[in-house]
Amino acid sequence: MRTLAIFLFFFLCMPYASAQTAAQLFAQAKTEPDPATQIKLLTRVVNKAPKMADAFHYRGDAYRSLGRNKQAVDDYTRTIELRPKDPFRYYARALVYMDMGRNAQAVSDLTRAISLKPAYRNFYLVRARANAALNKYDAAIADYKKYLGKQRTTAALALEIAPVYVKSYRYTDAQRLLDTAVKHGEDGADVHYWQGRVFSGQGRADEAVSAYSKAIHRDETYAQAYRYRAGAFKDMADYPAALEDFTKLIELQPEAAYYNRRGLTYEEMGQFKKAAEDYAKAIELNPKWAIPYNNRGFAKIHLKDWAGAKADLETAIKLDSAAPTPYINLAGVYWLSKKDRKNAYQNVDKALRLNFRNIESLFDEDQKGWMFKGLNQTAEFRALLYK
Numbered sequence: 001m002r003t004l005a006i007f008l009f010f011f012l013c014m015p016y017a018s019a020q021t022a023a024q025l026f027a028q029a030k031t032e033p034d035p036a037t038q039i040k041l042l043t044r045v046v047n048k049a050p051k052m053a054d055a056f057h058y059r060g061d062a063y064r065s066l067g068r069n070k071q072a073v074d075d076y077t078r079t080i081e082l083r084p085k086d087p088f089r090y091y092a093r094a095l096v097y098m099d100m101g102r103n104a105q106a107v108s109d110l111t112r113a114i115s116l117k118p119a120y121r122n123f124y125l126v127r128a129r130a131n132a133a134l135n136k137y138d139a140a141i142a143d144y145k146k147y148l149g150k151q152r153t154t155a156a157l158a159l160e161i162a163p164v165y166v167k168s169y170r171y172t173d174a175q176r177l178l179d180t181a182v183k184h185g186e187d188g189a190d191v192h193y194w195q196g197r198v199f200s201g202q203g204r205a206d207e208a209v210s211a212y213s214k215a216i217h218r219d220e221t222y223a224q225a226y227r228y229r230a231g232a233f234k235d236m237a238d239y240p241a242a243l244e245d246f247t248k249l250i251e252l253q254p255e256a257a258y259y260n261r262r263g264l265t266y267e268e269m270g271q272f273k274k275a276a277e278d279y280a281k282a283i284e285l286n287p288k289w290a291i292p293y294n295n296r297g298f299a300k301i302h303l304k305d306w307a308g309a310k311a312d313l314e315t316a317i318k319l320d321s322a323a324p325t326p327y328i329n330l331a332g333v334y335w336l337s338k339k340d341r342k343n344a345y346q347n348v349d350k351a352l353r354l355n356f357r358n359i360e361s362l363f364d365e366d367q368k369g370w371m372f373k374g375l376n377q378t379a380e381f382r383a384l385l386y387k
Contacts, residue, residue, distance in 0.1 A: 025044050246261055
């Protein structure tokens with residue numbers, strides 16, 4: 001009897017479930033809070049009504065909320081095929097492209113959306129962000145201006161746009177926006193960090209250090225503030241302070257580039273063994289990067305490790321044969337270690353052919369000149385350089 005009751009229950013329910021229309025299922029899906037359940041319902045909708053653009057759009061939204069970006073793109077693409085004159089279909093796909101880091105495709109979709117509805121301001125704002133991510137700063141600034149129109153800039157937006165002006169070297173405009181943010185009460189780490197970037201760009205190292213310090217005071221984990229404060233300290237020839245900041249930066253972000261930068265700071269301090277150790281760490285983290293091989297080779301020249309220097313410089317050349325500096329340094333190895341004019345000249349000549357332009361550095365004892373002492377006083381050497 002119980003089995004019969006269960007059978008009758010399912011028998012009575014099945015016609016109702018199968019009888020639900022696509023519209024009914026869609027209405028149910030729109031009120032469903034769980035994205036995974038939404039996807040199941042909307043899949044039933046599109047199976048019943050494969051030309052219902054909104055169903056694909058909502059399913060794309062659900063996929064995006066779950067981080068399933070490829071499926072989201074597929075669904076938004078289907079909505080565009082079904083509604084090619086609807087700008088918001090392109091806008092939705094642009095947003096997921098930006099989630100995926102595919103900013104060029106986002107710009108393309110947003111440009112299409114703008115062509116269909118040029119009065120909708122948010123399209124310009126999002127395209128500005130995509131262009132900024134592509135380092136197309138002039139295009140980003142133009143879009144920010146279109147988004148703003150005659151409206152006043154909010155503190156949050158001023159702080160968003162100011163970095164774009166900094167990165168395009170328009171420091172006066174960046175300062176104006178930062179002043180706006182401060183006027184509206186902004187006093188966080190970001191506003192002081194970008195103020196520091198403005199001062200750094202203007203060559204005002206003392207003021208830059210002060211601004212970066214304020215950023216760090218507000219956020220002791222602000223890695224980029226340590227990075228740029230270290231650079232400002234180097235500009236002031238305060239190498240111990242720069243070293244301390246690079247060390248803190250490496251603690252926060254142990255990246256090859258920062259070991260390389262700290263190595264250069266050790267070089268400035270004449271600590272070539274420690275410099276070589278930092279370059280070795282950079283190589284360990286990024287073994288295909290030519291620059292730390294060149295730098296370690298140069299440090300080893302100072303340490304008179306001729307074989308090690310030669311091996312590093314040859315590796316740098318192998319990894320980046322278009323860079324002239326390793327050839328200059330290798331020429332220095334041949335001259336310093338063996339007084340080998342032939343190989344010294346050959347490598348200098350290769351550097352010149354690769355557009356090495358800092359010729360005067362080869363005569364300056366404080367630059368590269370010490371490596372060519374004696375050789376750089378000969379007519380033959382000068383003839384090679386100035387031919």
